[in-house]
Amino acid sequence: MDLLNLSSTMLYTAFLLYLAATFFFGATIRDKRTDNKKVGKAGNIGITLTIIGFAAQLVYFITRWIAGGHAPVGNMFEFITFLGMSMILAFIIIYFIYKLSFLGLFALPIVMVIIAYGSMFPTEIAPLVPTLQSHWLYIHVTTVALGQGILFISMAAGLMYLIKQIDQTVRSKKNIWLEVVIYTLFLFIGFIVITSTFSLLNYSATFEYPVGTNVATSEYNLPAITSPKDGTLITEGVMEPLFETPTWMQGADAAKKFNTVIWSFLTGTILYGLVRLIIRKRVGAKLQPLLKNVKADLLDEIMYRSVTIGFPVFTLGGLIFAAIWAQEAWGRFWGWDPKEVWALVTWLFYAAFLHLRISRGWHGERSAWLAVIGFAIIMFNLIVVNLVIAGLHSYA
Amino acid sequence: MNKIKCECGHINPEGTVLCEACGKPIEGNQHIDGNDNKKLLNMRYDGTARRSQTYNKSIIDKIWSFFSSVKVGVWLIVLALIASMLGTIFPQQQFIPQNAVSRDPAIYYEDQFGIFGLIYYQLGFYELYSSWWYLILIALIGVSLVICSLDRFVPLYKALKRQKAKRHETFLNRQRLYSETETVTDEEMEQVKGILKRQRYKVTDENGHILAEKGRFSRWGPYVNHIGLIIILLAAILRSTPFMYTDEYIWIREGEQTVIPGTNGEYYIKNEDFIMETYDENDERFKEAIEQEGMVPSNYQTDVIIYKASDTSIPGAKPELEPIINKSIQMNNPAKFDGYTLHQSGYQLNEFRSMSFKIHKTDDPDEEILDSFTIDLTDPKSEYELENGFRVEIDQYFPDYELDDNGIPVSKTDNPKNPAFVLFIYPPSSDDAEVSFLGIGKNIDATGENDYKASITDFELYDVSGLQLQKDYTLPFFGLGAAIFMIGVIQGMYWQHRRIWISPKGNGLLLAAHTNKNWFGISKDIEKIIENTNIKMVKDQQELDE
Ligand code: HEM
Numbered sequence: 001m002d003l004l005n006l007s008s009t010m011l012y013t014a015f016l017l018y019l020a021a022t023f024f025f026g027a028t029i030r031d032k033r034t035d036n037k038k039v040g041k042a043g044n045i046g047i048t049l050t051i052i053g054f055a056a057q058l059v060y061f062i063t064r065w066i067a068g069g070h071a072p073v074g075n076m077f078e079f080i081t082f083l084g085m086s087m088i089l090a091f092i093i094i095y096f097i098y099k100l101s102f103l104g105l106f107a108l109p110i111v112m113v114i115i116a117y118g119s120m121f122p123t124e125i126a127p128l129v130p131t132l133q134s135h136w137l138y139i140h141v142t143t144v145a146l147g148q149g150i151l152f153i154s155m156a157a158g159l160m161y162l163i164k165q166i167d168q169t170v171r172s173k174k175n176i177w178l179e180v181v182i183y184t185l186f187l188f189i190g191f192i193v194i195t196s197t198f199s200l201l202n203y204s205a206t207f208e209y210p211v212g213t214n215v216a217t218s219e220y221n222l223p224a225i226t227s228p229k230d231g232t233l234i235t236e237g238v239m240e241p242l243f244e245t246p247t248w249m250q251g252a253d254a255a256k257k258f259n260t261v262i263w264s265f266l267t268g269t270i271l272y273g274l275v276r277l278i279i280r281k282r283v284g285a286k287l288q289p290l291l292k293n294v295k296a297d298l299l300d301e302i303m304y305r306s307v308t309i310g311f312p313v314f315t316l317g318g319l320i321f322a323a324i325w326a327q328e329a330w331g332r333f334w335g336w337d338p339k340e341v342w343a344l345v346t347w348l349f350y351a352a353f354l355h356l357r358i359s360r361g362w363h364g365e366r367s368a369w370l371a372v373i374g375f376a377i378i379m380f381n382l383i384v385v386n387l388v389i390a391g392l393h394s395y396a
Numbered sequence: 397m398n399k400i401k402c403e404c405g406h407i408n409p410e411g412t413v414l415c416e417a418c419g420k421p422i423e424g425n426q427h428i429d430g431n432d433n434k435k436l437l438n439m440r441y442d443g444t445a446r447r448s449q450t451y452n453k454s455i456i457d458k459i460w461s462f463f464s465s466v467k468v469g470v471w472l473i474v475l476a477l478i479a480s481m482l483g484t485i486f487p488q489q490q491f492i493p494q495n496a497v498s499r500d501p502a503i504y505y506e507d508q509f510g511i512f513g514l515i516y517y518q519l520g521f522y523e524l525y526s527s528w529w530y531l532i533l534i535a536l537i538g539v540s541l542v543i544c545s546l547d548r549f550v551p552l553y554k555a556l557k558r559q560k561a562k563r564h565e566t567f568l569n570r571q572r573l574y575s576e577t578e579t580v581t582d583e584e585m586e587q588v589k590g591i592l593k594r595q596r597y598k599v600t601d602e603n604g605h606i607l608a609e610k611g612r613f614s615r616w617g618p619y620v621n622h623i624g625l626i627i628i629l630l631a632a633i634l635r636s637t638p639f640m641y642t643d644e645y646i647w648i649r650e651g652e653q654t655v656i657p658g659t660n661g662e663y664y665i666k667n668e669d670f671i672m673e674t675y676d677e678n679d680e681r682f683k684e685a686i687e688q689e690g691m692v693p694s695n696y697q698t699d700v701i702i703y704k705a706s707d708t709s710i711p712g713a714k715p716e717l718e719p720i721i722n723k724s725i726q727m728n729n730p731a732k733f734d735g736y737t738l739h740q741s742g743y744q745l746n747e748f749r750s751m752s753f754k755i756h757k758t759d760d761p762d763e764e765i766l767d768s769f770t771i772d773l774t775d776p777k778s779e780y781e782l783e784n785g786f787r788v789e790i791d792q793y794f795p796d797y798e799l800d801d802n803g804i805p806v807s808k809t810d811n812p813k814n815p816a817f818v819l820f821i822y823p824p825s826s827d828d829a830e831v832s833f834l835g836i837g838k839n840i841d842a843t844g845e846n847d848y849k850a851s852i853t854d855f856e857l858y859d860v861s862g863l864q865l866q867k868d869y870t871l872p873f874f875g876l877g878a879a880i881f882m883i884g885v886i887q888g889m890y891w892q893h894r895r896i897w898i899s900p901k902g903n904g905l906l907l908a909a910h911t912n913k914n915w916f917g918i919s920k921d922i923e924k925i926i927e928n929t930n931i932k933m934v935k936d937q938q939e940l941d942e
Contacts, residue, residue: 068681098916126685127675127692130727297936301916308889308913315885320878329728331643331739331864333874336525337491338484348477355470358440360430385484 003067004125010060011081015115017053018088018108021046025104029290043101050092050104057085068125070133073141075126076386080118082141083382086149087111090306094153098302102294107156113188120195136325143317144343148378150310151350151371157303158371165296165365168285178284181372183272190268191260198222205238207231207255218256222263228255257387300364303371304357311350318343342381349374404564409551411450414443417560419567436937437570439910442559444551463540464547472537479533483524486516490523538629545622552615561600561607563897563908571897571908573919573934578904584929585905588898591925597896606898615912617888624881631873644865645741648698649749649774650858656702658865659736664703664717670743670859671697696740697726698861702733725863735867742862748773748812749856753834755786755821758841758849768853773812785824788850792818797835811860821848894918896925907934 024046061082064072072078091107128137159181166174198221205220209231218228227233227241245255272283279286322343323333334340353370356362400408406417413429414421414437421431421443428449429438437443448464451457462468486509492499497507501522505513520527568574589606592599597608635641644658646665653666673695677686686692701722705715723731731738752770756763767786771777773795780788794807797816805816816835823830832850833840839851894911896918907926911918915936922934 122685122688124684124688125681126689127679127682127694129693130696134728136728297938298916301914305914305916312882312885312889316882320882323874323878327871328730329739330741331730331737331866333871336483336488338487341480341484345477345480348473348480352470352473352477355466355473359466360438 003063007060007063007067008123010056010063011115011119014053014057014060014085015112017049017056018112018115021049021053022105022108022112024049025101025108028101029105029293040101043099043104046101046104047092047095050088050095050108054085054088054092057081057088061085064125070128071138071141072125073137073145074128074132076121077118077123079141079145080121080382081115083145083148084111084115084118086142086145087114087152088149089146090149090153090310093150094302094306097305098298100294100298100302102291103153103156103160103302105290106160107153110152110156110185113185113192116192117188120192120199131329134325134328136321136328140317140321140325143313143321145317147310147312147314147317150306150313151378152375154303154306154310154371155375157299157306158368160291160294161296161299161303161368162365162372163284163287164291164294164299165368166284168282168288175282175284177369179282182283183268184376186272186275187264187268190266190271191264193271194222194263194267195260203238205233205235208234209255218253220256220259222259224259225262226255226259231255254388296364300367303368304363307350307353307371307374311354314350315347319347338385339381342377342385346374346377346381349377404560404562406558406560409445411445411447412443413438413445414567415564416442416444416555416558418562418564419443419559420564421566421570431570435570436572437567439571440912441548441552442555444555446547446551448547460543460547463543466544469537469540469544472533472540476530476533476537479524479530482521486513486522488522488524534629538626541622541625545619549616549619556612556615559607560605561602561897562605563607563899565899565901565906568897568899568906568908571910572915572936572938573909573922574937575907575932575934576901576904577907577931578902580903580905580929580931584931585898587929588925588931591927592896595921595924597894604900606896608896608898609894611891611893614888614891615893617884617886617891619884620887621881621884624877624879624884627877627880628874631870631877634873635868635870640869642865642867646863646865647742647744647860648863649747649860652774655705656736656865658867661715662705663733663736664705665738665863666701666703667861668699668701670861671695671699672743672745672859673697695726696743697724698740698863699724700731700738700863702731702738735869737866737868739864739866740861741864744811744813744860744862746813746857747860748815749858750774751815751852752854753850754853755782755848755850758846763851766848771817773815786848787822789820789822789829790817791820791831794835819850821846821850823848889913892917894921896922905931907931909934 024042027042028040028046061072064078073082087107088111091104091111095101095103162174162178162181166172166178168175203221203223205224207218207220207224207228208215209218209228210216217234218231223239224233224241226243226245229244229246231241231244233240245258275283322340326335326340327333353367353374356370357367398410400410400412400422402408402415402418402420402422404415404418404420406415408416408422411425411428412422413425413431421437426432429440429443431437431443446464447457448461452461486505487493489501492501492504496504498504501517505517505522507513509516516522524530569576589599589601592606592608595610597610600607600609642658644656646654646657648654648665648667650667650670653664655661656663656665672693674691675682675686675694677683677691679686682692701719703717704720706718721731721733725731725738725740727740730740750770750772753768754763754765755767755769756765767782767784769780769782769786769788771780771790776790776793778790782788792805794805794816795810795812795814796808797805797814798808800806814836816833816838819832819834820829821832822828830846830848831842832846833842834850834852836852839849841849892911892913894909894917896907896909899906899908907922909918909922919934919936926933
């Protein structure tokens with residue numbers, strides 16, 4: 001289908017434009033001015049490329065919408081790439097308030113990792129099940145994603161604050177935790193690298209395993225390190241699994257997901273190890289000098305401001321619109337479904353953040369940690385709750 | 397009460413930290429807002445006297461202080477957050493899958509999750525969100541919200557009303573944004589005032605002392621949003637009463653007409669048809685996905701007629717039914733009538749409405765029909781007298797037959813999904829029954845000596861639709877609470893309360909500014925105000941340990 005091809009090409013184009021924009025934002029590094037009144041040439045090019053990239057991604061979104069007949073926010077691939085798009089939008093908005101080019105150097109690469117991550121999920125257009133056939137799907141999902149996008153900027157600014165401010169001359173609990181945060185990013189990259197490698201190789205290994213009285217099959221696209229419980233490998237000439245997935249891991253394809261997680265950890269850890277070998281210091285320490293010219297105050301301000309802008313949007317989309325939709329679809333606006341509970345957890349977390357912020361002593365570093373944790377909760381809801389917890393039961 | 401008179405003449409209530417009129421720090425009270433060893437003044441509540449900080453003697457004072465503390469509030473929120481997370485580790489009782497080995501929580505959790513499941517069950521976490529302690533936690537948050545809001549709102553409101561443009565010098569130089577300028581001209585002052593007004597500041601001039609203020613209403617944002625939350629909590633309490641909220645679940649077969657439970661016999665419903673559709677696997681757009689994931693349903697729909705009973709006053713009398721709605725209820729498209737909503741909620745496909753049998757001689761290869769009968773599974777009789785003299789007794793009926801672990805036939809559910817019977821067949825004018833076991837694909841002669849055999853000739857199927865009926869008068873309250881909450885957060889987050897003070901000193905002036913958020917924004921305002929003048933830009937005096 002032509003439209004669909006155009007659509008994927010545009011997504012790819014957007015990705016490359018974000019990449020290019022990152023380099024230009026990086027070039028503002030030599031910009032010694034500490035005030036933020038004027039933006040240099042590199043910064044201007046960077047933001048222009050970002051906006052064009054955003055436009056390209058918008059084209060991707062619209063063409064896919066036309067091709068599929070419904071807004072492409074119905075599965076993991078579609079939602080995650082859309083989330084990436086709303087992060088870019090949030091970045092553009094915040095950029096025009098604060099004109100901090102440097103934010104782009106940190107925010108854009110993370111967005112690219114997220115988009116690439118989403119692209120590893122099945123990309124076919126799936127039809128919408130009856131519960132999803134509602135205008136509230138679009139209203140709810142777009143608002144939630146926008147809210148999360150803005151909260152993402154607060155995480156990016158918080159992370160920059162931590163990289164800038166945490167003392168790297170001695171080893172401390174703080175800079176180890178910061179490394180853990182950075183290392184998590186490597187795990188995502190690990191997932192992307194290993195998944196794309198084996199998908200290029202068209203790797204496939206199929207298992208049969210018992211589910212109750214039936215036999216189910218599971219197709220692995222990565223070599224099996226762990227097999228389903230009591231599973232038998234039916235593909236020949238591929239790697240034999242090393243061990244069985246523990247029984248408490250349940251749900252559809254639990255073993256396959258667990259296998260993928262193991263691979264992501266392995267690859268991510270190796271990548272991280274390589275980087276450490278090359279730069280011979282903590283990644284945080286290596287990044288620190290980049291942020292020499294950015295004022296810590298300003299980072300703190302951006303981080304807090306994004307929470308204050310993002311929190312109402314998230315509440316509206318993630319709780320209120322979600323509840324209205326649930327009322328329309330199921331006749332119950334709140335049902336303690338894990339996904340709903342985690343939206344509540346996110347909301348409570350940011351409420352706590354805002355309240356802490358009004359007391360003394362919670363500005364700066366502590367707030368920055370909170371911003372990072374808040375976004376971790378959002379990602380947890382997106383990834384773990386969708387793929388692991390919600391797998392235990394399904395809608396409708 | 398021990399009122400405090402400030403040197404400016406204003407009389408302040410006991411417990412005031414900064415004079416309500418001129419802002420001069422009141423000696424002996426600075427510890428209350430933690431100003432004693434700080435350069436900057438704590439401006440959160442403008443140094444007003446709050447009950448919680450002032451009185452601490454009686455038990456009521458102590459309770460009041462406890463609940464009005466933000467620290468306590470944050471702890472309550474964090475506890476609620478952690479508790480909510482715990483409830484998602486394993487599925488809540490309502491989410492135990494239909495196909496679980498046992499849906500009894502006492503068995504399910506341990507069986508599925510081992511020792512952790514057992515602990516989870518024993519702690520009662522399988523219905524965490526309705527546990528007494530979770531509800532208490534939420535209630536405490538509610539109490540805390542009310543008290544902390546009252547504690548701050550009233551004094552803050554008064555203080556902002558009473559504030560004067562003329563401020564004490566210590567008040568000014570202990571603001572976060574502050575500068576001193578040696579000389580300014582009158583023209584410059586006029587220009588400054590002009591720009592302030594153009595930036596939509598409300599400017600008060602008191603003998604050359606200037607207060608420029610904007611966005612004060614945003615200070616009420618938190619109180620507004622807290623009111624919204626309280627309304628939501630109250631609505632939740634209302635919802636637990638039967639007057640405001642009822643719900644019922646109805647299973648209704650195709651063709652069946654029945655009174656709708658929970659409506660006091662006022663409404664009847666007829667299920668005309670239940671439809672389940674799936675996406676076309678040849679649809680170009682979805683081909684690949686359907687190949688990978690299997691069939692995807694596209695629609696669940698029940699076509700119903702809803703009737704209103706015209707007269708229900710005479711008990712026992714058959715009411716007259718008047719159709720009021722003819723509707724296809726779908727997911728996301730409920731039927732609504734007179735405050736009730738009916739949602740498409742579940743279905744059972746292909747249950748048996750009736751089964752027809754014929755009786756023939758066991759050894760007759762042509763199976764010539766000697767007699768026949770039909771069992772209506774919605775209303776099975778215990779005995780059937782047949783036309784040609786046969787008599788059939790239903791000895792046992794399994795609507796949803798299966799063999800249990802011990803090989804004993806049982807019925808899994810009460811729904812006729814896989815009916816099976818033990819039949820006693822009495823040939824004409826005989827009192828000796830022949831026993832047969834009959835089911836789908838099963839026809840067992842218990843003794844092996846039967847002369848007659850019954851076989852299934854026909855059956856009729858129907859679908860059953862599950863509809864959820866609700867009457868919920870609390871929805872408007874939830875809506876109202878949510879709307880007020882949103883107004884409050886937007887008011888408090890998207891606007892800020894900015895104040896700029898200018899105070900003449902000698903030939904020059906003191907310039908100080910405060911905002912409750914967005915210091916970047918107010919600095920930009922000041923930059924514009926003093927452009928092309930000699931007035932010095934304010935310095936950010938924020939202490940780095942904050
Ligand atoms: C889940 C429950 C709650 C939510 C969603 C909530 C929400 C908010 C929001 C959004 C603000 C504005 C913050 C800002 O402007 O920076 C706020 C302020 C505030 N909240 Fe809450 N709140 C909750 C519970 C509580 C509780 C239990 C207390 C009790 C101590 C409390 C005390 C306060 C106070 C004192 C303020 C500051 C008011 C001011 O700016 O002067 N809140 N709340």
